[in-house]
Amino acid sequence: MSTPEATTVRLRPLSLVEEGDEVLVGDPETGVFITIPAVGGVVIAALQRGATIEETAAEAEAFAGEPVDIPSFVETLQELGFVEDGSGEEREAARTAPIQGRRWLAGISQEAIRPFFSPMAWAFYAACGVFSVAVFVMVPSLFPDPAEDAFAFADIGLSAVLLMPFSMVSMALHECGHWLAARAIGIRSRFGVDRRLMLLVFETDLTQVWAVPRRQRYGPLLGGMAIDAVVLALLLGARLLIHTGVWSPPDPVDSTLAVWVFVKLAGFLWQCMIFLRTDLYAVMVNVLGCRNLWQVKTLMLRRAFGRLTPEQAAELEAAAPADVRAARWFRWVWLAGSLGVLAWFAFFLLPVVVVVLQWAAAGVALGPLTGQFWWALLCATLLLGQETLAIVLAGREYARRFVAWRRQRSRA
């Protein structure tokens, strides 16, 4: 579409955040965000005011000191869906996970939740973290021992069944931490299920954090771990009471608490694996001022192995300097980390899977009229269900990629 010079362009409600010498622009409703040089911010601000193309061009030229191509920029804005199409219909957000809520979730007012993410509240969450570290240092025997604490009871099935509700509640609390911390700064998020390599994960889409200034983004990104820190401190506090003899509940209580501490620590270890695009990866992206590190890392890795197509080379050429700087080392962290996780899966997890399957097969062989049949089925589902779904999702994704690749080749 060509835009006559005297027309105005109606933009959708876009967010504008100035950062250094560029501007972050996005449509929070669709979750599409871009960065443009400062002159682009001048253009968008003028269009939002209702200036004509001609007036906007004059303003941009005054700012940049040279003529600026406004029509081609407006065309780009249209392609991004940033221009109001007058239909008044709600835009659907772009999908970022294979299983995902379609709508952004508000659900609670900013005023109601804000006190829980005030500076005082964050000091409390940090204190919970410090308390947990102090307990581990002062009473090393409370630090989880995988050989003893991974299963609370001798019966693997019973341990797994009892662990499941805690694991689910604990993950739900973590995700709610992200959602509520996002609400505290007035942005919305949505929940989904995704995978990392062959692991199934619950995921909160926090893409709308690009609509707020850089320093405000840390709250939503760290909200999940803040809740984790409180839960871990409570668990360790209870174990400390038992350890010091103040509280003497029946034996299984302490061994159950020990498993739960183990689970929470495994959750913190998970967050440290930034090559799996965890919460701390998002924090790192924000600290380093990256924009599109995940994609640039892939491109730089392909370049290192000489597998860059001309389109990809052009994309890398246009990448942000901060992304290229970080991707130079992050690509190797990603490669080593991914290979490490795959090796762990092959050498440690698969043998366990085989044992569980053998145990379940023995139970299932007794037939559906026995209690053992259903017990074996339940335990196998709880132990292997999540990762089976992750592998199915991975299979679907690779099948789709393969079809697209073949279609592209038959066209070439």
Add this chain to the structure above:
Amino acid sequence: MKIEVRKVEAVKATVK
């Protein structure tokens, strides 16, 4: 001059 546009990645928080 042309205004260059760069894509920004989605922000995903996970739990395991």
